[in-house]
Amino acid sequence: MKTSDLLIQCLEKEGVKYIFALPGEEIEDILFSLEKSSIKIVIVRHEQGASFMANIWGRITGKAGVCLATLGPGATNLITGLADAHLDKSPVVAITGQGNVNRLHKESHQLVDIVNMFKPIVKWNTSIHDADTLSETVRKAFKLAQMEKPGVTHLEIPEDIAGLKTLCTPLEPKILRRSTPDYKAINESLKLLSSVQRPLIVAGNGAIRKRASKHLRLLVDKMKGKDFPLYAIEQSDLILAVGYDVAEYDPVVWNPQKKPIIHIDFLPSEVYDYYDPKVEIVADISATLWELNNQLGKKDFHFEKQWFVPVRRAIEKDLNHYELNDTCRFTVPGVLLLLRRLINDDDIIISDVGAHKIWIGRNFPVYNPGTCIISNGFASMGIAVPGGIAAKLACPEKNVIAVCGDGGFLMNSQEIETAKRIGVGYTILILNDNDYGLISWKQKTHVQKSFGTVISNPDFKKYAESFGVNAYMPRTKSDLETALRKSIHTNEVNIIAVDIDPSENVRLSEKLNSDLSTLLI
Numbered sequence: 001m002k003t004s005d006l007l008i009q010c011l012e013k014e015g016v017k018y019i020f021a022l023p024g025e026e027i028e029d030i031l032f033s034l035e036k037s038s039i040k041i042v043i044v045r046h047e048q049g050a051s052f053m054a055n056i057w058g059r060i061t062g063k064a065g066v067c068l069a070t071l072g073p074g075a076t077n078l079i080t081g082l083a084d085a086h087l088d089k090s091p092v093v094a095i096t097g098q099g100n101v102n103r104l105h106k107e108s109h110q111l112v113d114i115v116n117m118f119k120p121i122v123k124w125n126t127s128i129h130d131a132d133t134l135s136e137t138v139r140k141a142f143k144l145a146q147m148e149k150p151g152v153t154h155l156e157i158p159e160d161i162a163g164l165k166t167l168c169t170p171l172e173p174k175i176l177r178r179s180t181p182d183y184k185a186i187n188e189s190l191k192l193l194s195s196v197q198r199p200l201i202v203a204g205n206g207a208i209r210k211r212a213s214k215h216l217r218l219l220v221d222k223m224k225g226k227d228f229p230l231y232a233i234e235q236s237d238l239i240l241a242v243g244y245d246v247a248e249y250d251p252v253v254w255n256p257q258k259k260p261i262i263h264i265d266f267l268p269s270e271v272y273d274y275y276d277p278k279v280e281i282v283a284d285i286s287a288t289l290w291e292l293n294n295q296l297g298k299k300d301f302h303f304e305k306q307w308f309v310p311v312r313r314a315i316e317k318d319l320n321h322y323e324l325n326d327t328c329r330f331t332v333p334g335v336l337l338l339l340r341r342l343i344n345d346d347d348i349i350i351s352d353v354g355a356h357k358i359w360i361g362r363n364f365p366v367y368n369p370g371t372c373i374i375s376n377g378f379a380s381m382g383i384a385v386p387g388g389i390a391a392k393l394a395c396p397e398k399n400v401i402a403v404c405g406d407g408g409f410l411m412n413s414q415e416i417e418t419a420k421r422i423g424v425g426y427t428i429l430i431l432n433d434n435d436y437g438l439i440s441w442k443q444k445t446h447v448q449k450s451f452g453t454v455i456s457n458p459d460f461k462k463y464a465e466s467f468g469v470n471a472y473m474p475r476t477k478s479d480l481e482t483a484l485r486k487s488i489h490t491n492e493v494n495i496i497a498v499d500i501d502p503s504e505n506v507r508l509s510e511k512l513n514s515d516l517s518t519l520l521i
Helices: 003-013 025-034 047-061 079-087 114-121 131-146 183-194 212-223 228-235 285-298 309-320 332-342 355-363 384-394 406-411 415-422 437-447 460-466 477-488 503-512
Strands: 018-021 040-043 065-069 092-098 124-127 152-158 199-203 238-242 261-265 279-282 348-351 372-374 400-405 427-432 470-472 494-499
Touching: 003 025, 003 131, 003 152, 018 025, 018 047, 018 384, 025 065, 025 092, 025 152, 040 415, 047 065, 047 079, 047 092, 047 372, 047 384, 079 092, 079 114, 079 152, 092 114, 092 131, 114 124, 114 152, 124 131, 131 152, 183 261, 183 279, 183 285, 199 228, 228 309, 261 285, 309 332, 332 355, 332 400, 332 427, 332 477, 332 503, 348 355, 348 384, 355 372, 355 400, 355 437, 384 400, 384 406, 384 415, 384 427, 400 406, 406 427, 427 477, 437 503, 460 470, 460 494, 470 477, 477 494
Parallel strands: 018 040, 018 065, 065 092, 092 152, 124 152, 199 238, 238 261, 261 279, 348 372, 348 400, 400 427, 427 494, 470 494
Antiparallel strands: none
């Protein structure tokens, strides 16, 4: 068979359901090999959209998302979405075309060294120059991408190699069993837990993978117990960091007191003065939490049961403080409060990057793992519109809402056509302030003014209608509630554009510079 046919058979063997791609000459054989495959190809409007879709598919499903692009600019356009997957630990396999092997040693049309360009943002990559090695390289790419901690792998396939004949067959995927926790580390952790009264769990990205979230909730039930969460950390006497990466939230912000830490993760901790664990349990997170739960059930631990309640009450009161009414302008936290009330606990929101991302992290309670996807480690604007497509394909039974600022929305808004063409229905909520609001917010906090951030926007209603999708531009809370109710449950592409008052951003900075401990009652 042709090497390109073998590639598709290998992808089918790996359980791939979708490939997010933009066509090109050098991947012609691969495209035609996909024509009769069980794998569905989603043709996108920009390669960045393809890498974001593969990224979000990987984060939600735990199985590697696959994106495909041609050589040169096709490959380089994947970089942002792949770098995002790299820092947010999302399993992705990227496949790129390349020119014939006989021209790779010299300057040539669209030829750049993609393999070396990708190396800083992948776990492993290679250029395939021997058709008979393809089965091994595909299996290795998926194994490494999905192995903890997940990440990106990349295969480059020159066009002449893709057209060669080969007698190889796909390799069978195997389940990889991960290590169990060291009993000495477990015992040291239990000894530390027995000496404290107010342990606090900091659950990171890794805590929602591989069934760990179930065991984490059991652990929380056993333990029971700047912004408000930082006051809770300040009052705690031990931190259990579960599946946490320093790229998610700098420890210098949340651990300036250098609290004692128990590090529970698949890999050892980063070397960092403000994150220097007393004990590291380096093993399967789920197995570790299961063992801790088992041991805690056998021993008589005496934790304070209600020490965190004042912080929780203060958070709830603060969230409700932003309630909208029909006489006030929209604010991001007010819109998020209404959205949270209208969607199900297991519905999915994809947050783009901008001022609203800060508010989502602060003001949007999450009740189930994998239901609030934020580009955190790399903080990539433009992820939400294509990400919403992948989320809906991964979870067609759930409502999906992509929450964007006006800046991030227009970075990949062309993928609305993709969603419409393939029949994927989700809601795009645009929070519009005609500004790169996060940068403006930070500038005003630093020097009381902003510069270089103001932008203008199209008529979002006309823009949406040009794609043949529904659009709403509510002016009151009642209008917004009606629009959200209509949009969320229609299973069609809908756009809701809301003009928001950004002054709430600076007021939050002022609030956080005050002493919030007086509100902890």
